[in-house]
Structure formats: structure tokens, C-alpha cells
Amino acid sequence: METHKIIKVKKGKKYFFRSTANQRIQHIILAICVIVLVLTGMPLKFHDAAWAPSLYSLFGGIKVAPIIHKTFGCILISLFIYHLIYLAYSIYVGQIAPLRKKKELRTGKLLKLLVTQPLMPNLKDLKDIIQLFRYLLFLTTQKPQGDEFTWKNKFDYWAPFWGIPVLGISGLIMWNKEFATRFLPGEIINFALIAHSDEALLAALFLFIWHWYNVHFKTSVFPMGTVFMTGYLSEKLMVEDHYDYYVKIMKQAGLEHEILPPQGSPGHEPVPKKKGYEGSETTPGDDNSQMHEPMGGGPSA
């Protein structure tokens, strides 16, 4: 199991752990696959558009582009299967196995453990969405104080759980139409084409507009977020998007006196230490850093 410093200090600035190297590699493979699949798929969907032939010819035209598309499709499906295994393994080794060891594993406990995974939607997400609308409509100056994974992160994470199976299965049906129609009616290809084409457009628009806006193009990150490469998020962005989690880990690291106020609050004084706080698990000799064993999860913001 990979271990990481939860807070890194570089040139006096704090950076907060977000994802392991394994997760970052998964995310980069996902990103490359999606970009190549969109570039080799959209010219077919919009075959009448003026840009379609030139873009398609960049990928070798009708003779080569479909081969590239299928290759990257296979990589993406493999990545998805790998991620499912990785996720199951991480939860099992990190959380279920210790319970089994202690002989505390019960069905109820297991279910609770699964529904309280950091990337599972919860009531706080709903509260944060309501608070976000209040903030966006100028009804408050207080931004939602997100947890380790905000509702946006969860949306971005779970979207491929719907998209990849839909695209993968429909793509495999169209690719292996002879095999598929041994068991299924011929009309399945019509349905597969609609699902593949429309879901791909939804995924592309979702990722290239919504996801990229949130992680690269919003004014506080522009022109590019680096967390997908470094795995660490700056303190400024932690305060902006994950304030509750930021406060939690700053306290765990014994850095209460350095906690910045949430965005939109009047002062910049550190928030006072809460009564009854038990202290931190800061590793001695490691400048303000803490070891953190991350749980299995998908790409983070």
C-alpha cells in the first residue's frame, strides 16, 4: 500500500495530498483514451461537418482511425476493469481485512463501510449544493465548505461508471456485430449506435466543458491545474474547495494556528483551536508533514 505525506511544504507553501501515483497514472490513461476516442469518434458522428475530414485524416482517415479508436477503446475498458479490481482490493485490504482480523465484520458494518466511502454521495453534498446556489446567487458570501471529495469530484468520478460501460458495451456490439447478432436481434446495432454516439457526446461535453472548467479554467486555477500530475493541491485551492477537510487535516497535523479562514469570511486570522482536540500525528523531524494512507478512489479534482 502506498503511503504519502498528507501535507508537503515547499518553499514555504503547503500542498495537500490528493491522489497516489497509481491513481494519477489511471487518470492520465483515462484522459488520453478519452481525448483520442473523441478525436477519432466525433468526425464520424459529425461526418458532414467541414472540420470532420481534416481531423479524421490526421488519424489516418477511414482506413486507420477506426483501428486507433478500437485500440484506445480496449485500453479504456481494460482500465475500467483494472480500476474496479483496484477499488475492491483497496477497500478490502485497507478496511475490510482489518475488521475480519478483529472478527468485527458484520453485514451491517460492511454495508455502512461501503456507503460511507469518501467518494459516496451523502447528505453533506446536498447541503453543499444548496449552499453553492445561495453563494452563486449572491445570497451569501460563504462558499460551501467541501469535504475531502466535493459533490463535483463525486460527479466527475461516478460519471465514467455510467459512461464507460454504456460506451464499451455498445462499442463492442458494433465492432463484433456478427457475434452479437447470434444472440441478439439485428436491431441491437441501431440501439448500440444511438447509445454510443449520444453518450460519447454527453461524456465529451461533460469532460471538456464542466470538468476542465473546474480543474483547469476557473479563474483560481487558470491556465492549468497541476494536481493531476503532482497529486498535491495548493493550500489556496484546498481552502476554496475542501475547507472542512482542510481544517480537519490541519488540526490532525497540529497546525491549528496556521489554518486560514474560509473564503468569503471577513478576516484572515487563524480559526481558534477547538476545545477537546486530541492533537496530531505529525511525523517527528518531517517539517509539518504527516503520513497518510489513501483509500482506493478515482481521479480527484
Next chain:
Amino acid sequence: MAVVILAVALSNSGISQASDVGNCLLCHKYPGLSRVDEKGKFRLFYVNENVFMNSIHAKVTCEGCHTGIKKVPHDPVQKVDCLKECHIIEPSSEQKFSHKEVATFLSKSVHAKLDENRKPKKYSEDMPYCLDCHDNPLYRPLSFFKRVRPGISEMALGRCRVCHKKDEFIFRFYNHVTTRLHPIRSPRNIAEMCGRCHDDPKIVARHNLASKAVYSYGETFHGKAANFLDERIPDCLDCHVNRGKSVHQMLSYKDPLSITYKTHKSSICTNIDCHPQATPKLANYKVHMELDAEHSPREYYFKIFFISLTGGTLLPLMGIMFLDLFRRLFPNIRITRKK
């Protein structure tokens, strides 16, 4: 002056003059040669000599098709009759060549103007005449000589020259033969040609056709690949013409002899050159699907589901994005009263 023009015209004559025995290019070589006819239609009479000489009718004389010309300058000419015998001798029968048999084929096809009782069909004027589908296509020679790139193979020509001495003959014969070894038009051209009628909403409605056939073909992978100039992808004729028959013998899908008849349809897809591993069920794929509630309700509502999903997901997110950007750009706006 006339003598000078004639002298210049004659001095330009070379191999391309082979079919211009009447010296028609004396006038028709000028790009501006045109007039507005009695119906007010602009007519261009310019003949591009190089283009014409690379077309499949290059050896037919002008008078072979444009009959009735007895003097120069000539009177308005009669409309070309493609069924007329021309001067070319068909070598296997040694008879004068004509396209008459094509007309016989056509009269028994789905595109015939007369029905089985020899009475004009309803809207028979919509049925195609030769020129509705055929222009004067250019040669598309093939090369099989070690390389497969299109065009005339110089290596093959070297073999021709062993026996044949005249290059003009060799080029023409090579073009004549190899152009016929593959379709003279690309799948995209063929689809465009068929679409002139089969995508015309008035014709589709008049003849109660099931769909805009070429549009729906264009939405399939076959159609899209054709659009990207794939030469090997099936076009209209590959599925709608019985194997071994001419396009002029195309039959209606209601005709039990047609390959598109419901009980034969599966043999189109499972053809050895196409999807030999497929079962007949593959042919139930709706190639010409009209995506509306009336014709394909299940597919239509499936599509509506995805459109709703796309709109339902993206519109709220785009709204949040827009508000977020606005909030960031104008952070100091206050709606609520300051406490």
C-alpha cells in the same frame, strides 16, 4: 479571318482530334461559348478537350451523339438519344454498338416508366432517364502491377508495347479495360447520385417511400465511411442489385425475385465478401431507419432518453458554471443587506 481561325484550329489538332472529325472544337474549345436558350436557361457549350479525352466516351465522335448537324455553324441540335446506334463496332458481335439493351433491362426494373400492363406508372416522370444517373465519367484506371496505387502502370504499359505499337491505342485500351474492373464511381458519388431522387422529399412523398434512403444510409457506418471516401465500403448498389445483374435490373423490395425481398435480405449481409460469419439476424439491422415515433418508436424514445440525459445533465451544470464565472468576475455584488 476564317482561314486564319481554321489554320489555328488545324495546327492545334493532335491525338485529341481523333474523335473530332467534324472539327467541332474549332468553336467549342472556347470557354466562353454559351447562350441563354428559349426557356431562359443558361447553356454552356464549352468542351474541355483534355477532360473529354479522358472520359469513357472519348472515342465517340461528336456527331455520334449530337445527330442532325449538317452544316457549320449549326442550328440548335436535338436532345441526345443514348439508345441510338453509334459508329463503334462492338468487337464480340461485330455489330454497331448501342445501349438499347440497357433500356430493355430498365423497362423490367423498379425504375421502369411503364407497369407490367405497359401503362405509364403513376408519376412516371419521376423515373430516371439515362442522364439522371449518368454523366460522362472519367476513366479511373487501376494498376495491379506489383503496386496497387490507382492509375496507369508504366510497368504494365511496357508489356503492352511489346505487341501494340500505338501509345494512343494502348492508353485507351488500358483505360477501357481497367476502368471497368472496379466501380467507375466511388460509393459516395453513387450515394449522392441516388440521393438526388431518393432524398427529395417530394419524390419520397409522391411514391410513398419508407424513408429518405440516402440520408439514412449516411447515418450508418457504411454511409459515413463512404463520405470519407472509402472505396471498399458497400454503397446503394451493393445491397440493392441482385448479384451478377446490372444496376439497370434493380428490383423493388416487394418483388420476390429481388435480393432485398424480406426472405432474401439476409443474404446481402452474409455475403462472403461482407459479413460471412453473421447469422441472418444481422439483416434486421435497420439501415434505412427513420428516427421518428411513427416509424421506429423504440429507437426514437431511446434517442429521446439520451437527449434528455444530455440536456438534463449539461444544462444545470452549464448554469452553475456560468453563475460561478459571474460570481468570480463580480465578487463584490451584494443582494442581501450588510449586517
